[in-house]
Amino acid sequence: MFDLTNPIYQDADKARKHLESIHWPNGPVCPHCGNVDPARIRKLEGKSTRPGVYKCNDCRKPFSVTVGTVFERSKVPLNKWVLATHLIAASKKGMSAHQLHRMLGVTYKTAWFMAHRIREAMKEDVSTSGPMGGEGKTVEADETYFGRREDGYVSPQRKGRPYLKRKKPGKRSVVGLVERGGRVRTFHVKHATKASVRDILVRNVDRKSILHTDESRLYPDTGREYAKHKTVKHSAGEYVRGTVHTNTIENVFSIFKRGMIGVYQHCGEAHLHRYLAEFDFRYNRRASLKISDGERAADLLRHARGKRLTYRRIGEAAHA
Numbered sequence: 001m002f003d004l005t006n007p008i009y010q011d012a013d014k015a016r017k018h019l020e021s022i023h024w025p026n027g028p029v030c031p032h033c034g035n036v037d038p039a040r041i042r043k044l045e046g047k048s049t050r051p052g053v054y055k056c057n058d059c060r061k062p063f064s065v066t067v068g069t070v071f072e073r074s075k076v077p078l079n080k081w082v083l084a085t086h087l088i089a090a091s092k093k094g095m096s097a098h099q100l101h102r103m104l105g106v107t108y109k110t111a112w113f114m115a116h117r118i119r120e121a122m123k124e125d126v127s128t129s130g131p132m133g134g135e136g137k138t139v140e141a142d143e144t145y146f147g148r149r150e151d152g153y154v155s156p157q158r159k160g161r162p163y164l165k166r167k168k169p170g171k172r173s174v175v176g177l178v179e180r181g182g183r184v185r186t187f188h189v190k191h192a193t194k195a196s197v198r199d200i201l202v203r204n205v206d207r208k209s210i211l212h213t214d215e216s217r218l219y220p221d222t223g224r225e226y227a228k229h230k231t232v233k234h235s236a237g238e239y240v241r242g243t244v245h246t247n248t249i250e251n252v253f254s255i256f257k258r259g260m261i262g263v264y265q266h267c268g269e270a271h272l273h274r275y276l277a278e279f280d281f282r283y284n285r286r287a288s289l290k291i292s293d294g295e296r297a298a299d300l301l302r303h304a305r306g307k308r309l310t311y312r313r314i315g316e317a318a319h320a
């Protein structure tokens, strides 16, 4: 897969240089004011200075390559961050905090926290990647339900049926969109309703697209807003009609569920969106798109910028 003896996984200074080469291919960039002029940025050197610190002559602030990234202000050496990032980017089904804890030689708690920051880096920036689909393109939409909700919600159907185990909570809802031969985006929603599904569709999918769904009542109204809406009738045993099917998105859901069962058994509902981001990231850079492990790993390091997540924020979510 990749070479664990590579110095970027062993030596913090080499790891920092690797990160610099990815984030600053043309030399240092001041994260405070955007200055890129090499004549107006100088490297701070000396015994009392940490390595990798620069000073901007324009705004007079010091900075290093980790400022503004998910690695900022971490006590974990940068080589362990780079290794953790590469392990998560390369694993097919994800990597548990226990595995990371053993491989990195950090505490379980630190490994858990690192994994969540890395997942945060995996989030797609929808504002720059644009809508899915387009003229003549097919987008499949579907929803899936799994795991236990934590808010005690019981579905209305269950309430009227006392012979069902009364207190059993409802399942978590995930809505997924995938462009045939292209990208996927998945979303954790409180309830999959016509309104929540429409909101996701119109924000993410170009209205010139052809929409494929099953016969669920959630889609016909919104489907009319698209160039075409074609459905397969799963209840009648129909899964494929010509090119009409939702097999691609169902396959995405099954990869996700297998990963969640195998690796992430105790995922808090507040963190589900980050696990979804992780699976979307890997799917959108899958081997069949001719993206190598190395490119995927470098891309993840690149995505680490602009998404800093504080320990307190994740900690609060964990106990919410």
Ligand SMILES: [Zn+2]
Binding pocket: 030, 031, 032, 033, 034, 035, 056, 057, 058, 059, 060, 061
């Ligand atoms: Zn500056």
